[in-house]
Amino acid sequence: MRRKLFAGNWKMNLGPNEARALIAELRRELDPQAAHLSRDRDILVAPPFISIPAAAQALAGSSILLGAQNAHFEDQGAFTGEIAPTMLKAFGVSHVILGHSERRHIFGESDELIGKRVAGVIAKRLNAILCVGETLNERDRGATLEVVLRQLQNGLSAVKPEDSKRVIVAYEPVWAIGTGRTATPEQAQEVHAALRESLRDHFGRQPADEIPLLYGGSVTPENVEALIAKPDIDGALVGGASLKAASFAAIVRAGRPTE
Numbered sequence: 001m002r003r004k005l006f007a008g009n010w011k012m013n014l015g016p017n018e019a020r021a022l023i024a025e026l027r028r029e030l031d032p033q034a035a036h037l038s039r040d041r042d043i044l045v046a047p048p049f050i051s052i053p054a055a056a057q058a059l060a061g062s063s064i065l066l067g068a069q070n071a072h073f074e075d076q077g078a079f080t081g082e083i084a085p086t087m088l089k090a091f092g093v094s095h096v097i098l099g100h101s102e103r104r105h106i107f108g109e110s111d112e113l114i115g116k117r118v119a120g121v122i123a124k125r126l127n128a129i130l131c132v133g134e135t136l137n138e139r140d141r142g143a144t145l146e147v148v149l150r151q152l153q154n155g156l157s158a159v160k161p162e163d164s165k166r167v168i169v170a171y172e173p174v175w176a177i178g179t180g181r182t183a184t185p186e187q188a189q190e191v192h193a194a195l196r197e198s199l200r201d202h203f204g205r206q207p208a209d210e211i212p213l214l215y216g217g218s219v220t221p222e223n224v225e226a227l228i229a230k231p232d233i234d235g236a237l238v239g240g241a242s243l244k245a246a247s248f249a250a251i252v253r254a255g256r257p258t259e
């Protein structure tokens with residue numbers, strides 16, 4: 001049985017004080033159920049870099065994991081504006097989101113650069129959450145699978161089979177991010193199944209079948225159940241709805257096994 005993952009991508013929101021406050025609220029919501037929830041799922045928050053130290057403190061003793069929204073592939077050097085994987089690890093970061101569509105489309109990160117970042121964080125024993133997703137234009141011209149499979153293959157090109165356990169993939173259609181327009185569970189499952197097949201080619205069947213495939217793009221407490229009911233959707237990468245404790249906690253509890 002694959003573990004599920006529910007990850008909150010805070011993007012460029014919440015400074016250190018706000019991060020502390022949201023985590024305190026989240027813990028009030030989720031800590032009482034932590035033992036139950038942790039049976040089949042992980043919960044993660046990914047604050048902006050500057051809020052990571054405060055978030056780490058606020059998470060002490062919690063089972064909620066700490067993530068970052070990017071990382072460089074080298075561990076030190078002349079890379080103005082970048083953060084190294086070991087700097088993140090020093091604060092207890094376990095996962096790094098890479099290749100988010102905002103990194104690709106606003107900041108021009110290429111498949112090649114993203115592949116180097118993925119390999120760099122995995123080399124430092126961090127988990128990579130590789131994001132892939134097509135634009136509306138690409139979907140409309142029938143290029144969805146071609147685009148996401150190219151992003152997947154380039155993103156993982158330097159990852160060795162023995163490191164498959166450090167890989168998580170998030171399918172986030174660009175047209176669904178922050179738009180209130182979610183992919184239907186069927187649309188998402190179709191892409192997830194293709195991603196799974198490609199992962200089997202890369203890592204072999206059994207390792208690929210253990211990789212969590214997240215859906216992201218306007219996930220809410222209302223639509224998450226139907227999404228994760230699909231066989232290849234193993235959780236969610238949540239933007240807007242992760243900024244409020246009540247909505248993120250409701251998403252995290254989705255489809256949980258009954259007592």
Ligand code: PGA
Nearest residue numbers: 177178217218238239240
């Ligand atoms: P959203 O963002 O939930 O606000 O659509 C998702 C993401 O970009 O990871």
